[in-house]
């Protein structure tokens with residue numbers, strides 16, 4: 001799959017998306033991430049500005065239509081995009097279901113906002129999906145875009161060496177993950193549950209499932225409610 005991210009702060013994205021599993025997924029050819037500096041589509045050759053004052057006297061700057069439209073048009077002329085996503089606190093709240101759904105797409109654009117927001121006409125005419133990463137406001141959409149790209153790419157088949165481990169993540173089946181332990185079996189008197197050392201595969205899986213259910217009931221009962 002391919003993800004194109006449009007931003008005024010490309011430096012904020014290159015670091016987080018060039019590490020560990022996400023870096024390896026790109027090296028393996030499973031995912032391509034292309035980061036575009038919106039200023040390259042500015043109509044202001046001298047200062048490369050992409051924002052202007054808000055109509056109506058509202059305080060704060062607004063990102064202009066034209067650079068965003070030019071950038072998205074240029075990308076869309078080269079391939080079909082399944083979604084043009086705008087990351088914004090008033091979008092639908094991101095979760096594992098959305099990550100899984102997006103991971104099945106071929107090409108995605110993620111547009112990062114800044115300042116007071118983007119000219120609303122872009123949202124009305126070019127954006128197909130608006131996603132928030134939670135009920136709080138960040139200074140820009142770059143960290144949300146990096147979070148979405150990370151969550152989407154890590155569930156691509158082959159991105160994680162042991163594929164089983166993506167399937168057993170918290171949230172993958174609407175349950176929190178069970179506890180995990182490693183050697184030594186006893187540390188400072190703190191013991192690993194006996195069942196995990198028993199070698200009894202079926203009982204271990206049952207225990208993990210019970211633990212997942214118990215932790216979900218206790219910590220996130222909302223996940224167990226029918227939608």
Ligand code: ADE
Pocket residue numbers: 087088089131132133134135136137138139140141144
């Ligand atoms: N931009 C600023 N805050 C955000 C949030 N919580 N989610 C997505 N985009 C944002």
